[in-house]
Structures are given as C-alpha cells and as structure tokens.
Amino acid sequence: MAERPRPVPGPGEVLVEIAAASVTPGDAKLRAGLLQTIFPVSLPCIPGRDGAGRVVALGTGVDYAVVGDRVCFVAERTVQGSYATHIVRDAHSVMRMPEKLSFLEGAALMHAATCAWMALMDTGKAQAGQRLLVHGGSGAIGGMAIQLGRHLGAWVAATCHSRNRDYVLSLGAHEAFAYDLNEGWDRLSEIDLVLDLVGGSLHERSYPVLRPGGILAWLIASPFRDLSEQYGVRTVQAHIVDKPEANAAVVALAGQGVLRAQVSRVLPLSRAAEAHRLIEAGQNSRGRIILEP
Numbered sequence: 001m002a003e004r005p006r007p008v009p010g011p012g013e014v015l016v017e018i019a020a021a022s023v024t025p026g027d028a029k030l031r032a033g034l035l036q037t038i039f040p041v042s043l044p045c046i047p048g049r050d051g052a053g054r055v056v057a058l059g060t061g062v063d064y065a066v067v068g069d070r071v072c073f074v075a076e077r078t079v080q081g082s083y084a085t086h087i088v089r090d091a092h093s094v095m096r097m098p099e100k101l102s103f104l105e106g107a108a109l110m111h112a113a114t115c116a117w118m119a120l121m122d123t124g125k126a127q128a129g130q131r132l133l134v135h136g137g138s139g140a141i142g143g144m145a146i147q148l149g150r151h152l153g154a155w156v157a158a159t160c161h162s163r164n165r166d167y168v169l170s171l172g173a174h175e176a177f178a179y180d181l182n183e184g185w186d187r188l189s190e191i192d193l194v195l196d197l198v199g200g201s202l203h204e205r206s207y208p209v210l211r212p213g214g215i216l217a218w219l220i221a222s223p224f225r226d227l228s229e230q231y232g233v234r235t236v237q238a239h240i241v242d243k244p245e246a247n248a249a250v251v252a253l254a255g256q257g258v259l260r261a262q263v264s265r266v267l268p269l270s271r272a273a274e275a276h277r278l279i280e281a282g283q284n285s286r287g288r289i290i291l292e293p
C-alpha cells in the first residue's frame with residue numbers, strides 16, 4: 001500500500017471514491033508481467049479493471065453524472081486501476097448503478113459480464129434456440145455467460161469442478177459436466193457455440209461437439225491447433241475491448257435481475273496480494289474476489 005496524490009478530474013471526467021474493486025485473473029497476469037508484449041505496464045501502476053463507488057467531484061462540462069451518484073466503472077488495463085481509494089473516469093467508462101445493485105455486485109459485474117456479452121453477442125452471435133457449451137461455467141465470466149445464454153433463450157451446458165455443479169445449475173445451466181470426474185461433455189453434439197474459458201486440451205476436444213458451421217469462441221491465449229477446416233466450423237478469439245454499449249447492456253440486465261453478479265469473497269484492499277495468490281493457485285471460483293478500500 002502506498003500514498004499517492006488524489007487524482008483530479010479533468011474536463012468531462014468524474015472523481016469516484018471507490019467502495020469495491022474486483023480482482024480478475026487478467027490483473028494477476030498483468031502484475032506478473034505475462035502480458036507485457038500486448039499490454040506494457042510501466043511502474044508504478046495501480047492494478048485493477050473494475051470497481052464501484054460514489055462520484056465525489058466533477059470536472060468541467062460533465063453532464064452525465066452528479067456528485068453522489070452510485071456508479072460502477074471499467075478502468076484501463078495499464079493506467080490507473082481500481083485497487084485504490086479514488087479514481088478518475090470519463091463518460092465512456094462509468095455507468096450509473098441500478099438501486100438494487102450493491103457496490104460489491106457493481107464491481108463484480110462489469111468485466112465479467114461485458115466479457116461474456118462480447119463473447120456471446122459479438123463473437124458467437126448467440127441466438128434463441130441455439131445449443132451452447134461454456135467451459136469454465138463456475139468462473140466469473142462463465143457464470144455470466146450461462147445467465148446471458150439462458151436469457152437469450154439458448155440451451156446451455158457447462159463444465160466445472162464437481163463441487164460447483166449445483167452452483168452452475170443454479171445459474172441456469174441445463175446440464176453441468178464435472179471435469180474432475182471426467183463426465184462426458186464430449187458426447188454432446190450439434191452445439192452451435194462453444195465458449196472456451198479454459199483452453200489447453202479442452203480446446204481441441206471441443207471441435208467434434210460442434211455442428212458444421214458452429215463457432216468455437218475462445219478467450220485463453222494458449223497455443224492450439226486450429227482444426228476449423230477439418231470440422232467445418234469457425235474458431236474465433238473473443239475480442240474484449242472497452243465498449244460503452246456492452247457496459248450499458250450488462251448494467252441494464254443486472255437492473256432487471258437477469259444477470260446476478262457473483263462475489264466469491266471480500267477482502268480488505270490491503271490483502272490484494274493474497275487475492276492474486278488465490279487466483280494464481282486456482283483457488284477462486286464462483287465469481288470475483290472483491291477488495292474494499
């Protein structure tokens with residue numbers, strides 16, 4: 001923990017007093033230097049993508065928020081992040097939160113839900129009546145993808161650890177397959193869209209379950225053999241970008257109760273390092289760890 005000058009909102013920006021910041025696997029990868037070629041970090045850098053809190057000051061010309069607004073936000077990967085007491089954000093990255101959403105839920109929502117939204121809507125072109133398989137259904141993004149898939153009217157199956165089977169079913173999955181028990185998700189067929197949030201061997205094993213013309217959308221950048229041509233399917237990386245339209249869509253869906261943000265545990269901000277260790281050890285599931293300043 002270190003003292004830094006409180007940021008000052010420039011024209012069109014607001015100052016947010018942070019009540020909750022979420023911890024993502026990407027934060028840990030970035031901090032460990034694993035993404036330096038794509039997202040170069042220069043130190044000192046405050047980590048953290050997501051957060052929620054209250055607007056406490058306005059820059060000039062702000063017409064999208066007032067002091068006191070409860071907001072959630074997405075921060076850039078490599079500038080000032082959300083593991084802090086304050087942050088400056090702009091109109092494109094701040095969303096007013098529905099009343100029913102707590103700060104914990106607001107922080108847990110944004111990155112996980114927008115990733116799921118972009119993967120399903122933009123990359124996967126998911127539609128009602130389709131068959132969807134989510135690898136990593138008990139993770140933060142997987143949990144959102146299950147809920148979103150159900151909302152769209154898709155049939156949804158998911159893979160997870162056996163201890164998380166009931167959780168995954170409670171999110172709306174029609175079927176859950178435990179990877180530790182080798183339950184046979186690979187006997188599925190005619191799947192329209194596989195969302196691969198795990199990678200490794202799961203990626204290659206997923207081709208045969210797709211229908212011809214189906215889509216294998218992935219978020220994990222591990223090396224893989226692209227077998228699209230052999231199986232007559234498309235393999236596409238889900239591109240995660242800062243997209244105000246996605247922010248607005250997921251906040252609206254959370255306000256309607258369609259998306260429930262999942263919080264796995266809450267730690268004080270001073271224990272951010274412990275949160276990263278839990279994630280790196282694969283010991284976090286069922287949503288986001290939230291840090292409270």
Ligand SMILES: NC(=O)c1ccc[n+]([C@@H]2O[C@H](COP(=O)([O-])OP(=O)(O)OC[C@H]3O[C@@H](n4cnc5c(N)ncnc54)[C@H](OP(=O)(O)O)[C@@H]3O)[C@@H](O)[C@H]2O)c1
Binds near residue numbers: 221
């Ligand atoms: N490239 C990008 O732009 C981008 C963007 C966002 C996220 N990502 C990546 O996407 C991944 C998922 O993100 P997240 O935030 O959802 O992570 P998360 O909350 O940590 O969830 C990961 C889940 O993977 C599950 N899992 C592990 N091994 C599995 C297996 N063999 N079969 C099925 N499930 C398995 C775990 O389930 P159990 O707990 O049940 O074991 C865990 O809950 C991360 O690696 C993240 O870095 C990439």
